[in-house]
Structure formats: C-alpha cells, structure tokens
Amino acid sequence: MDKINQTETIAGSEVLIRSLIAEGVDTIFGYPGGAIMPVFDALYDHKHEIRHILVRHEQGALHAAQGYARVSKKVGVALVTSGPGATNAITGITDAMMDSTPLVVISGQVNSTLLGSDAFQEADVIGVTQPITKWAYQIRRAEDIAWAVSRAFYIASSGRPGPVVLDIAKDAQVLKSDYSYQKTTFLRSYHPLPQVEEERIKMAADIINSAQKPFALVGQGVVLGNAEQELRAFLEKGGIPFGSTILGLSAIPSDHPLNQGMLGMHGNVAANMKTNECDVLIAIGMRFDDRVTGDLKSYAKQAKVIHFDIDQAEMDKNVKTTVKVLGDAKQTLPMVTGLLEQKSYPEWLEEFKSYAQKEFDCIIKNELYPENGGAIKMGEVVNKVTEATQNKAVCVTDVGQHQMMATRYFKYNQSRSMVTSGGLGTMGFGLPAGIGAKYGAPDRTVCIFVGDGGLQMTIQEFGTIMEYGIDVKIILLNNNFLGMVRQWQELFFDERYSETHLKNPDFIKIADAYNIKGRKVTERTELDGAIEEMLTHKGPYLLEVVVETKGMVYPMVPAGGSITNILLGNGHSL
Amino acid sequence: MDGNKILYTITIFSENTVGVLNQITTIFTRRQLNIETLSVSPSAIRGIHKFTITTYSDDEEVMKKLVRLIDKRVDILKAYFNTDEDLVHQELALYKLATDKVMEHGSIEYLVRKYNIRILEVSKDCVVFLKAGHYEETQGLFEELAETIGVLQFVRSGRIAITKSKVERLSDMLAKWEQQRIGFVNPENVIENQ
Numbered sequence: 001m002d003k004i005n006q007t008e009t010i011a012g013s014e015v016l017i018r019s020l021i022a023e024g025v026d027t028i029f030g031y032p033g034g035a036i037m038p039v040f041d042a043l044y045d046h047k048h049e050i051r052h053i054l055v056r057h058e059q060g061a062l063h064a065a066q067g068y069a070r071v072s073k074k075v076g077v078a079l080v081t082s083g084p085g086a087t088n089a090i091t092g093i094t095d096a097m098m099d100s101t102p103l104v105v106i107s108g109q110v111n112s113t114l115l116g117s118d119a120f121q122e123a124d125v126i127g128v129t130q131p132i133t134k135w136a137y138q139i140r141r142a143e144d145i146a147w148a149v150s151r152a153f154y155i156a157s158s159g160r161p162g163p164v165v166l167d168i169a170k171d172a173q174v175l176k177s178d179y180s181y182q183k184t185t186f187l188r189s190y191h192p193l194p195q196v197e198e199e200r201i202k203m204a205a206d207i208i209n210s211a212q213k214p215f216a217l218v219g220q221g222v223v224l225g226n227a228e229q230e231l232r233a234f235l236e237k238g239g240i241p242f243g244s245t246i247l248g249l250s251a252i253p254s255d256h257p258l259n260q261g262m263l264g265m266h267g268n269v270a271a272n273m274k275t276n277e278c279d280v281l282i283a284i285g286m287r288f289d290d291r292v293t294g295d296l297k298s299y300a301k302q303a304k305v306i307h308f309d310i311d312q313a314e315m316d317k318n319v320k321t322t323v324k325v326l327g328d329a330k331q332t333l334p335m336v337t338g339l340l341e342q343k344s345y346p347e348w349l350e351e352f353k354s355y356a357q358k359e360f361d362c363i364i365k366n367e368l369y370p371e372n373g374g375a376i377k378m379g380e381v382v383n384k385v386t387e388a389t390q391n392k393a394v395c396v397t398d399v400g401q402h403q404m405m406a407t408r409y410f411k412y413n414q415s416r417s418m419v420t421s422g423g424l425g426t427m428g429f430g431l432p433a434g435i436g437a438k439y440g441a442p443d444r445t446v447c448i449f450v451g452d453g454g455l456q457m458t459i460q461e462f463g464t465i466m467e468y469g470i471d472v473k474i475i476l477l478n479n480n481f482l483g484m485v486r487q488w489q490e491l492f493f494d495e496r497y498s499e500t501h502l503k504n505p506d507f508i509k510i511a512d513a514y515n516i517k518g519r520k521v522t523e524r525t526e527l528d529g530a531i532e533e534m535l536t537h538k539g540p541y542l543l544e545v546v547v548e549t550k551g552m553v554y555p556m557v558p559a560g561g562s563i564t565n566i567l568l569g570n571g572h573s574l
Numbered sequence: 575m576d577g578n579k580i581l582y583t584i585t586i587f588s589e590n591t592v593g594v595l596n597q598i599t600t601i602f603t604r605r606q607l608n609i610e611t612l613s614v615s616p617s618a619i620r621g622i623h624k625f626t627i628t629t630y631s632d633d634e635e636v637m638k639k640l641v642r643l644i645d646k647r648v649d650i651l652k653a654y655f656n657t658d659e660d661l662v663h664q665e666l667a668l669y670k671l672a673t674d675k676v677m678e679h680g681s682i683e684y685l686v687r688k689y690n691i692r693i694l695e696v697s698k699d700c701v702v703f704l705k706a707g708h709y710e711e712t713q714g715l716f717e718e719l720a721e722t723i724g725v726l727q728f729v730r731s732g733r734i735a736i737t738k739s740k741v742e743r744l745s746d747m748l749a750k751w752e753q754q755r756i757g758f759v760n761p762e763n764v765i766e767n768q
Binding site: 126127130131134135136138155186187188189190191311312313315316317 | 588589592593596597600604635638639642643645646648649650651748751754
C-alpha cells in the first residue's frame with residue numbers, strides 16, 4: 001500500500017493504469033481508437049501487469065467483461081474509444097445493468113475543450129449511459145482520474161452490483177497530475193448495505209415456522225452476495241423446496257433434493273404450479289421479473305410473501321410482500337436460519353414429484369431420449385454435453401430456444417456456472433461472454449451454446465479466439481431459423497414465418513478460416529463421439545449440430561398469462 | 575387534469591454534480607409521469623442541492639416506487655414525497671402589463687389589496703406585478719388581469735415547499751451516516767486529497 005500511496009506527478013493515462021492495478025485489475029477487454037490512444041500507450045508499459053484482450057467489436061468487449069465478472073466474482077473492465085466505440089458498448093452496458101453485473105467501462109472522450117462542439121467521434125456518452133448505469137461520470141481533468149476510478153470500483157461492486165461508465169477526455173489522459181490512490185469505502189449519498197431490522201428477521205422466521213407449504217425462489221442475489229452456503233443452510237434447516245430464476249440456477253447444485261428446477265416461462269411445471277399453491281413464498285435475491293411471474297394479478301395470491309433483497313427499489317415493485325427483509329443475504333439468511341425450526345415436508349415435496357413426473361413423461365423424455373429417430377433434438381445435445389462434462393462445466397448461452405434448452409437441461413454442481421443474458425435477452429451475448437468466462441475461470445471447461453442467429457451477431461469474435469487460442473467449446477444448435485421467434489409465430493401468429501428463416505453460411509468453413517477446429521454433426525449416431533472429440537481437443541472447438549428445424553421449447557407459459565397456464569405441447573395438458 | 579389524480583410534491587436532495595437532473599427526469603419519463611413544476615436551488619447544507627418537483631398521479635404506490643428509484647441513484651442523498659396537507663408551499667408569479675392600460679383601469683388599489691400584489695417596476699412602457707401564493711391565487715390574478723387590463727408577459731416559478739412535520743429527514747440522516755462513516759474509516763488508510 002505504501003508504494004501506491006506515494007505522491008508522484010504522472011500523465012493521466014498512467015494514473016488510470018496504476019489506479020486499475022491498485023484495484024486488482026489484471027484483465028481488460030477492449031478496442032483502441034483515437035480518443036483512448038494515450039491509455040493504450042500507457043498500457044504498453046504495463047503488459048506484464050495487465051493483460052489486454054483485443055476483441056473484434058466493442059460489444060464483444062462488454063460481453064466478455066460480463067462473462068469474466070460473472071464467473072470470477074471480480075469487476076469486469078472494458079476499455080473503448082469515444083463516439084462509436086462507446087455507442088457500440090451500449091448493449092453490453094444495458095445487459096450488465098439488467099443482470100446486476102459489476103463492470104467498469106472506460107471510454108475515451110474528445111478533448112475537454114471540444115466537448116459539445118460535435119467534434120469528430122464525439123458522443124454524449126454520459127447522457128446516453130446515465131439511465132443504463134449505476135453511475136456514469138465524465139472526467140475532464142487528470143487529477144480527477146484516481147478518485148473517480150476508486151469510486152467507480154466501489155460503486156460497481158458494492159450493494160447490488162452494476163455497470164459504471166468513466167468517460168475520460170483525451171486531454172485528461174495526456175496532462176500530468178499528482179498521483180496517490182485511496183480506495184473508496186464511503187460515499188455520503190450512497191449506502192449499499194442497508195441496516196438489517198431485527199424485527200423483520202423475527203417476523204420472517206415466525207411466518208416460515210408456521211408454514212405448511214413453504215416454497216422459495218432463488219435468484220442471482222444469492223450468488224452476487226456469495227451467500228450460497230448460507231442459502232443452503234437456510235433451505236435445509238427449514239426443509240424448504242425451491243425453484244431458481246434463470247440467473248440463480250447454479251447457486252445450489254442441480255441434484256439437491258429440495259431443488260425443483262427453474263421458474264418462469266420455460267421453467268419446470270412443478271416450480272410454477274407450486275408458486276400458486278404454497279402458503280408461504282420466500283423470494284431471495286430475485287426481482288419478480290415478468291418472465292418469472294407471468295400475469296401478476298394471478299401470481300401467488302394465496303401466499304404470504306417474504307422478500308429478501310439488498311435493493312429497496314425492488315421491494316413491492318412487482319409483487320406486494322408481507323415481510324420485506326432488506327439487507328445482504330449473506331447477513332440476513334443466517335439470522336433467519338438461527339430462528340428456524342428444523343423441519344421437513346414430505347407430503348408437500350411429494351406433490352412436486354407428481355408434476356415433475358408429468359413433465360418428464362410429456363416433454364423431457366422425448367426431448368432428451370428420443371426413441372423414434374428423426375432429427376436431433378436441442379435438449380438431447382445439451383444433456384449429452386452436461387453428462388460428458390460430469391456437470392462440472394461453465395455453461396454460457398446466447399439467447400433463444402437453445403438458451404432455454406441449456407438452462408433447462410444443463411446441470412451444475414458448483415456456483416457461478418451459468419452465464420446467460422437474463423434480463424435484456426441479448427442475442428450475440430454468448431460467444432464473447434464465453435471468451436470472458438474462460439479468462440475468469442481458466443481451469444474450468446467453458447461450453448458456449450449458441451444458435452445460428454445469435455452466433456452471427458458477434459461471430460467476428462472468432463478472431464479473438466484465434467488470436468489468443470482461447471479454449472472454449474462452442475456448441476452451435478443449428479435449425480436454420482430464429483427459433484424462438486419462429487416458435488411464437490407457430491403458436492401465436494398462425495405459422496406465418498415472417499423473416500425467421502435463415503440461409504446460413506458454412507459455419508465449419510468460417511471456423512476453419514479462423515483456425516478453430518470444427519465438426520458438423522447431422523446424425524444422432526455421431527453425436528457422442530463428436531462431443532468426446534470436442535472435449536478432449538486442446539483449444540477452441542466448434543461443434544455444429546444440425547437439430548430439428550421446428551423444435552419447440554416446452555413447457556411454455558404464454559407471455560402475460562397466469563404462471564399456471566402452462567402449455568405442454570404435443571396434445572398434452574395438465 | 576383528471577379528477578381523481580392528486581398533486582404530489584417530490585423533494586430530492588442531491589450532491590451538486592453535473593447531470594443529476596437528467597438522472598431524475600429519466601426516472602419520471604420511464605414511469606410516464608409528467609413534471610408539472612420544477613424548482614432547484616442550493617439547500618441549507620453546503621454542497622447539497624434541493625429539487626422540488628410536482629407531478630399528478632392517481633396512485634400513491636407509483637409515488638413510492640418513484641422515490642425509491644430516485645433515492646437509489648448514487649448522487650441522490652434523499653428523496654421523498656408529500657401531499658399538500660403536509661406542506662407549506664409557495665409559487666411566485668410575475669405579470670408585465672402595459673402602463674397606459676393600467677392607467678385606464680382606474681382601480682389598481684383594489685387589485686393590489688385584493689391580491690396582495692407587490693409592484694416591482696413602473697416605467698412609461700410597463701408595470702410589473704409580483705404575486706406569491708398557491709397556484710390558484712397566482713392563476714386567479716392572471717385571469718383577472720388578462721380580462722381587465724391585458725397581460726404582456728406572464729411567468730410562474732416552480733413550487734417551493736417545506737414540510738410541517740418535526741422530522742428533518744435530511745439532517746437526521748446525514749447525522750446517522752456521519753456516525754457510520756466514522757465507523758468505516760480506518761485512520762491508517764486516510765490520505766488527504768492532493
């Protein structure tokens with residue numbers, strides 16, 4: 001600490017790099033350009049301390065930083081230039097805001113003297129990003145860089161995490177400033193850790209202790225708060241079955257006896273049905289997204305609702321709660337657990353099983369283990385990959401049908417194993433997020449599931465994979481359709497397939513051009529061998545599986561309908 | 575205005591940083607709330623700005639959500655809402671009238687007494703009235719002047735308001751946070767800003 005606290009006079013760009021190092025940053029995803037060149041120049045002298053991954057498009061830098069942050073618990077850092085560099089980053093910033101991912105995004109900006117003059121590559125980055133960031137700040141003087149970086153990391157990573165943008169004028173990067181670094185631990189106007197009210201803890205525990213049919217909803221807040229163990233202790237002592245939101249999926253291992261799977265539109269039947277049958281609903285670090293709740297007017301009306309969250313703005317936002325437990329789950333869960341009676345609800349758990357059996361018979365059996373031949377099914381591929389990795393891999397997805405198949409059928413035995421775009425639903429997320437995830441968890445196998453549509457939105461990141469030899473396993477589920485939109489067209493638009501069929505390129509040839517080994521599988525008999533080949537291959541691999549053209553993701557709760565109005569498909573009904 | 579809508583007054587204290595207003599108005603926009611009046615000025619506490627915003631809504635829950643979202647922004651210290659019963663509030667209005675028309679009117683004393691008008695300026699071209707009061711009062715004068723004399727220019731400020739309650743939310747909170755801050759700071763890590 002002594003060394004970095006000594007005062008020196010150095011260029012703003014050097015201040016920035018040293019400040020990042022002081023925050024423990026060792027990996028940055030970025031793309032250079034005019035207004036950020038001084039920073040890239042300073043970076044050149046610090047290659048041994050900070051690794052910069054040169055992506056092929058700024059959107060890729062953002063999603064990679066997201067993937068990195070999600071698996072590593074660290075703050076993801078992206079570095080882009082002004083104007084188009086910054087506007088290309090907008091999708092990733094918004095995605096990180098929706099999914100509470102801690103990011104510090106540093107954008108170059110034109111000289112402070114040119115601000116507001118429509119200068120070359122000038123964009124009002126603060127104006128554009130304020131609504132989609134936790135904090136956005138424009139730095140116009142070199143002496144403001146160190147404290148702003150310190151503040152940015154504090155804000156991004158504390159409380160409910162989120163993205164922060166620092167927009168640094170070019171002259172601030174060039175001019176000299178005194179440098180000393182001090183970590184931020186307090187801001188007068190920002191209080192990320194709410195004080196826990198003991199009374200609420202007691203009320204929550206009393207309600208849970210008197211429950212006959214409790215059910216818990218586990219969200220990403222548990223993972224962000226590193227409260228997986230505390231959650232497990234809480235659920236096990238209370239004997240409480242639970243379902244997970246898409247982002248909460250790997251918080252507790254898939255095979256845990258209380259785990260009832262995923263909630264929401266394509267979630268598990270039992271988890272959704274029981275939400276409307278339980279007497280106490282315990283939401284932990286989740287925000288009652290409309291894809292989880294369906295129509296709010298018919299959602300869990302019979303239940304007392306207890307909401308654990310760190311963000312006061314989420315309380316009563318969508319679902320009116322009986323008890324609000326504001327605070328960090330790592331702190332509040334053990335307090336409640338301490339007051340819980342050791343319980344189990346064998347009959348209540350049995351009720352989940354009958355729905356699970358129904359779902360298996362009507363949907364899962366044929367999706368994972370099809371007996372009558374025909375084209376390869378999406379779920380079947382996911383299942384074979386998770387089995388071949390002993391459920392130990394990090395699962396990264398893009399957005400669409402393959403995403404729902406991956407979240408439904410991939411299995412986990414450790415936390416931070418699911419990286420997907422939950423809130424924003426960003427196509428093109430998967431490939432770059434997978435790159436970031438590999439840097440965040442270099443010792444783990446990273447499996448990226450993508451569709452033929454989404455892959456082509458950020459396919460240029462094959463270049464990044466080639467340049468750094470990033471060992472990601474890309475599983476392309478190719479149905480030559482924008483499958484999820486096609487599914488909705490089939491169900492709700494009289495099978496009018498408007499602009500959803502894709503004439504696709506030879507993906508294996510493209511991968512080959514980037515020196516990525518690839519294999520295309522069209523026959524079921526080849527699938528196991530190809531997965532084996534992919535996983536044993538050292539280095540990046542593209543496995544393209546041609547899947548059924550008009551596959552459907554079931555179960556499905558039609559948008560806006562009750563969460564218990566579940567379509568099972570193929571003539572089945574509950 | 576829609577009959578069952580209530581006028582809410584939202585009070586916001588913020589750090590004096592660039593772009594706070596943008597952050598606040600974005601939240602109104604997303605919730606489809608129209609800002610009726612807006613007034614911003616430095617508060618009694620150095621470095622802290624006070625916003626007073628009025629908006630109509632038929633749902634108090636919406637107001638609760640609105641202030642939570644505003645409060646959540648990093649640069650905002652405190653946001654809360656009140657209805658008129660909780661407040662002493664005031665608006666200012668200026669009225670520019672043609673001097674010759676005023677002279678023709680003949681009963682200026684009556685107007686000045688009735689509306690408690692202050693006269694700020696009298697020149698050969700114009701007379702400027704000032705009236706402080708609630709919306710209905712400043713509007714009442716405007717309508718009477720418009721009918722009888724004719725108004726050349728008219729402007730009304732946003733509402734300013736203070737609460738009647740004995741709770742001083744901002745200063746109580748600042749005192750609490752100051753305690754917290756003292757708890758947070760490890761003296762060994764404190765380096766004076768250069």
